[in-house]
Amino acid sequence: MTEILESAGVIGRPLRRKEDAKLLHGRTNWTDNIQVPGALHMALVRSPMAHARIKKVDLSGALAMPGVVAAYDAASLGDLNANVLCVWPVTDDTVMPPFPALTGDKVRHVGDVVAIVLATDAKSAEDAIAAVDVDYEPLDAVVDMIDAMSPGSALVHDAAANNTCYVYNLGGGYADAAAKADVVIKRRFVNQRIVAGFMEPRAVVAAPMGMSDEMTLWSATQIPHVLRVVLSLSTGIPEQNLRIVAPDVGGGFGGKLQMYREEILALQLARHLGRPVKWNETRSEDMVASHHGRDQIQDIELAATKDGRILGMNVTLLANMGAYLQIITPGTPLLGMFMYCGIYKMDAYQFQCTGVFTNTTPTDAIRGAGRPEATFAIERMMDELAAELGMDPMELRTRNWIQHHEFPFTTAAGLTYDTGNYEAATARALELFGMDELRAEQKRRRESGDPVQLGIGISTFTEMCGLAPSRTLGALKYAAGGWEHCTIRLLPSGKVELVTGTSPHGQGHETAWSQIASDILGIPVEDIDVIHSDTGRAPYGMDTYGSRSLAVGGQAIKKAADRVIENARPIAAHQLECAAEDLDFANGAFSVKGDPEKSVTLGALAWAAFSAHNLPDGIEPMISGAATVDPEDFSYPHGTHLAAIEVDTETGKVRVRSYVAVDDVGNQINPMIVEGQVHGGVAMGIGQALYEGVEYDADGNLLTASLADYLIPSAADLPSFTTDRTVTPSTTHSLGTKGVGEAGAIASTPAIINGIVDALRPMGVTDVLMPASPQNVWRAIQAAKGAGA
Amino acid sequence: MQHINVTVDGTSYEAEVEPRTLLVHWLREGVGKVGTVVGCDTSNCGACTVLLDGRSVKSCSVLAVQADGCEVTTIQGLSTGDDWHPVQTAFKECHGLQCGYCTPGMVMAAVDLLNENPSPSEEEIRDGIHGNLCRCTGYHNIVKSVQYAAELMGGRK
CATH class of the missing domain: 3.30.365.10 (Aldehyde oxidase/xanthine dehydrogenase, molybdopterin binding domain)
Incomplete structure (x- = not known):
């Protein structure tokens, strides 16, 4: 059993945050602050209609505008038009319609993207999208979930009969429970659609990096590591040539746990044109283009005895997918399916969720x-x-x-x-x-x-937090794992670099992760530098969502720090001329059991391991520890x-x-x-x-x-x-x-x-x-x- | 194009601007004051708040040409890096920020609020910053930060 931490060190203390000095003085590095010489600015032609066939797109007006360098619709973008990927088909027969960055046949929600314009400055790009002429043939819009499933409804995707994406079942036995009950109550709740509402609008800068084949993508994202994988799978750019950086990110709340079409377009066009491409959204654009969340109709039945003991629960959900499947759209309502019992004991639990397509902005976490x-x-x-x-x-x-x-x-x-x-x-x-x-x-x-x-x-x-045990994710058909990584390096000066795979956007990881490492290593918090959110500097990680960063990433920090101590131990034993097992480690130093005056600090060992003049045989220079932890459970x-x-x-x-x-x-x-x-x-x-x-x-x-x-x-x-x-x-x-x-x-x-x-x-x-x-x-x-x- | 002369964070700038240029865009792109940020396009969020001749304004709601002859203070001019304004100190001490995106505007709004009312009640603070949105903190610690700043500035005991 894990004990309540009673640390003499810095764990459990309300330390003021390392992050704050720069944030309070405006010395920030939001994606929109990043300037790359020669950058083109991208603006998107978004559909004003919820559902329509695209008859014609005429780019000539935009191309004639001052400052405009290029403009594309789906046809002219051709092979560069890659798909947004959904990595969570929840059933074998989940309908997974293609979600191209630029749509060519139909628009399926207000804000769907028909064309893009690239210009030498943001205002010119913005002015030019008004000159793109699109002919739409309006179609009946599917908005209400219950209407969407009615016979004769228009279809958002031809492949999805009754606009049904999937039907998922879990548990059973409710009818038997209800038969034994004194009381059965039924209610319908509407859990309405909301937005994430992060204060920093999304932004992307994509740039070819000169002499190498590398493309760097800065994005206001929660998931640089996951994004690198999915962008590579989608665009075909070799993963090793992609570097994703999430610089200062102004909030996420799940809304930046995403692979967005704008990231694909900026990346593809920057590579194709050989110039940096920048995009930042307006708030009004964010409201139609960043994914929405919730939006369920919940039919709930509870069966109980007259003295109030719950016998069974039956949950029937309609979950609005919106017009397309974003990264984990189908799975999002299912993250709740284990939680309808809450903290209560009951004999039977039965759950069914139907995912429904509508002509609305896609939903997700x-x-x-x-x-x-x-x-x-x-x-x-x-x-x-x-x-x-x-x-x-x-x-x-x-x-x-x-x-x-x-x-x-x-x-x-x-x-x-x-x-x-x-x-x-x-x-x-x-x-x-x-x-x-x-x-x-x-x-x-x-x-x-x-x-x-x-x-x-x-x-x-x-x-349920700390997403997630990888085997469980696999059983639920989620494509990736749920582990987290940490590498801790002792620098020659005795300072520490802590490399984490988590990707903070307001949570204070730099402070909290330093506290964990400081507590274990006995090195002051201010001497620990936390490196994160850049696949070039922190190559392994699963990023930040689902209350996972501390629950999973914290375990990786602890394990990596413990390994640093174990890797330093033979060097300490060599210096103190004793057996490794005769050493105690406390407060940042090894000392000989029974002779605490004989001791050496981790900082001194860091220098010894760097100079490598007097290391024991078989011990490699430099001290570090790395760990990748897959959580045992939620x-x-x-x-x-x-x-x-x-x-x-x-x-x-x-x-x-x-x-x-x-x-x-x-x-x-x-x-x-x-x-x-x-x-x-x-x-x-x-x-x-x-x-x-x-x-x-x-x-x-x-x-x-x-x-x-x-x-x-x-x-x-x-x-x-x-x-x-x-x-x-x-x-x-x-x-x-x-x-x-x-x-x-x-x-x-x-x-x-x-x-x-x-x-x-x-x-x-x-x-x-x-x-x-x-x-x-x-x-x-x-x-x-x-x-x- | 129109000629303007604006003092920003103590430095005088002469510039030619398009009449439609918003003050916030000129501050960011013309002067490089990227500490001031844009959060919306309807003047609701307040992330771009700066002081214009000492009073807080949403710099998305002011044209650059309207600032001609004025003095602008942004978050980057409130104090030097080593030297903290009491409002900045209070926000750090009371954990009045998380992601920090609303912070420049929130701090400047708080500075103006305390200049006008050195000893505001909780209700006056909540009312005074209601034009500045924050999604991270639930405002609880922002209110505490402003109260503590008032104390540091001598307005509250």
């Missing part, structure tokens, strides 16, 4: 990716079941959750949770929240008929989030009055960073609950096409948060850590909606559509009033 949808469904259902049974919602959860002494526990969905302590996290959350006082106030407001009602929202959640962070929600029943306006988040992410390397991740995640989940939603009209026009129409919450829209942690270390991860990047976003959405429904339940409200805008809340109240009359 956004913070949580499938798990927020699953957590939303189970946590909403727990409140609904409690109401049905007339039971306190926390009492119902307590009766069903896995007790802390029952771990490891294999759930009805088939995962084995190694550890957890839901009792402890909940007890701490209740203490911070002041549940009894709030329930008393709620009762007072109900009795007095106060127009502002109070609701208590509960979310006791878990998630990790299972959990927590209890509680929200006090005020709802104005006359206007529908919702106010989050207080929010308590107690998370158990196992051991913490830097609790300040952990807290920051929780804050940001909770805010994003509240955004989905209250403010955000991508909307299309019936013709597939995007109505939320800018930040003026899509509400990313501001400081004035959110409360401060009360956060704390309980610590139940992971037993399957060598540092006892679990991951925290997605926890807040997974937990908070159901907490908010449960709070709103709790406030309004006496009025007959049992659900409210997200985002719970004043309009949607008001409508739910009016519908309940109408039903009651």
Whole structure:
């Protein structure tokens, strides 16, 4: 069992971040800041229609514009037109339509790309795309998932009958469970479409690098390593000639976990023309072109005894794929399929998901990716079941959750949770929240008929993080593995280079990784340089997503650091004239057991290994350690989030009055960073609950096409948060850590909606559509009033 | 083309600009002040916030020609590398940034807010920076950063 880390060193301390000095002084290297002499600027001709046949593309107007160097449609791009790849066909018969960088036959969503223009400056390129003349023959647009599957619907892809991409089944036995149940409840939830909303728009620079055959691609991406592989597979450029660099990257949230067509086009044109090509998107372009997320219709059934024991759960999903399959589009909803049981024991679990094509922007992973949808469904259902049974919602959860002494526990969905302590996290959350006082106030407001009602929202959640054991990924038909790499090199001066395969974009890896290595090696944090996000300098890696960087990458750091010590040991023994096994290592130095005065520091050994004047026989110069770790299992962070929600029943306006988040992410390397991740995640989940939603009209026009129409919450829209942690270390991860990047976003959405429904339940409200805008809340109240009359 | 004379971070620049050039584009491309960034095209995000004659503006909402004769301060002119403005110190100390993309604008908005109101309440801070979007922090630590900066600048006890 991994123990709670009680380090005398720097693990567990809220060190201020190494990254901040440059970010706070504007000394940044965003992709859009990169200037390469002679660069051409690329602009894209995007479809204004959701579904249309392309009759004719006339580039001549654009080619005649000042500054324009070249323009292409699919026909003239010819063999350079490569495909965006999907690496996760979830079933043997998943329909995988081609997704060319430039579309030639039809456009399939607003923002689909018909042509590109390259010019000597960005303004000329932008001006010229208006001069490209495209004739479209409009076709019926497929927007609604249920309509899409109806007989006679137009088809997004001819190969996908009924617009069905795949049907995936897991588990079974629900009918038997339901037959034994005293109570069966059924609900339909709509988990609406959202955007990632990273603040740095995407950008790409591709450049042939002079004397070699190398092409360098700078991209605002989360996945430089994965991107190198897929771009090579797609374009045929030999992998060894491709260098991908993710310089400073301004947020990702899954939206930059992608292979984008703009990356393909910039790379192919830079190689073809022998000149650098640069592209950066506008925000409005981002809204139609960067992948969206969520967008599920969830039909959920829960069967239980009258004393509240859950017998079975049946989950039937429609998951909107959008118009094309991006890198893991089909698999994204399935990342949630193991999580619908949440933290609860049940006998039967049955799951079916149908992937549906529509004429909308493709969907893919956004913070949580499938798990927020699953957590939303189970946590909403727990409140609904409690109401049905007339039971306190926390009492119902307590009766069903896995007790802390029952771990490891294999759930009805088939995962084995190694550890957890839901009792402890909940007890701490209740203490911070002041549940009894709030329930008393709620009762007072109900009795007095106060127009502002109070609701208590509960979310006791878990998630699977640390993506992922490679064998499991293989069994799920994902093309790649889930390991992570680290190399640690001692430099002659005693400083350290730590090379990681993770690719941070705000998470503070440079600080946290230094803390781990410093703790093990006894070398100061400031003497450790973390190298990342460049396949030329950090060749091996699986990048950053799925709360994996610490959970998986952290284990690689620990193993590599342990190897550094073992590789230094024979040199130390040689210098101290003792046997290697007679040495202790602590605080950055080897000392002889029983004679601690005889010691040598790692720094001194680094120089000795560099000069190599006096190394023992058979020992090679220089000291380093490398490790590639495939995780033994997923990790299972959990927590209890509680929200006090005020709802104005006359206007529908919702106010989050207080929010308590107690998370158990196992051991913490830097609790300040952990807290920051929780804050940001909770805010994003509240955004989905209250403010955000991508909307299309019936013709597939995007109505939320800018930040003026899509509400990313501001400081004035959110409360401060009360956060704390309980610590139940992971037993399957060598540092006892679990991951925290997605926890807040997974937990908070159901907490908010449960709070709103709790406030309004006496009025007959049992659900409210997200985002719970004043309009949607008001409508739910009016519908309940109408039903009651 | 139009002639402008603008002082940016203490240095005077003469330039010929197209009348349609936005101040943020001139700062980035004309003067190389790439610390100031663009996050949207509808003036919603505030990432491009700078001080224009001491008051915060979204530099995407000002034409370069409108800045003629003015003094602009960007994040790169707020302090030298070794010397930190109290707002910068507070953001680091309170973990008021993660990816750092909104940070230049957020810091400049906070500087202007504290110049105007040296001792703002939490509500006044939230209202004062509501034109600057951040997706990483949930604003919790940004609010704390501004409160701590106020303390460092002597406005709060």
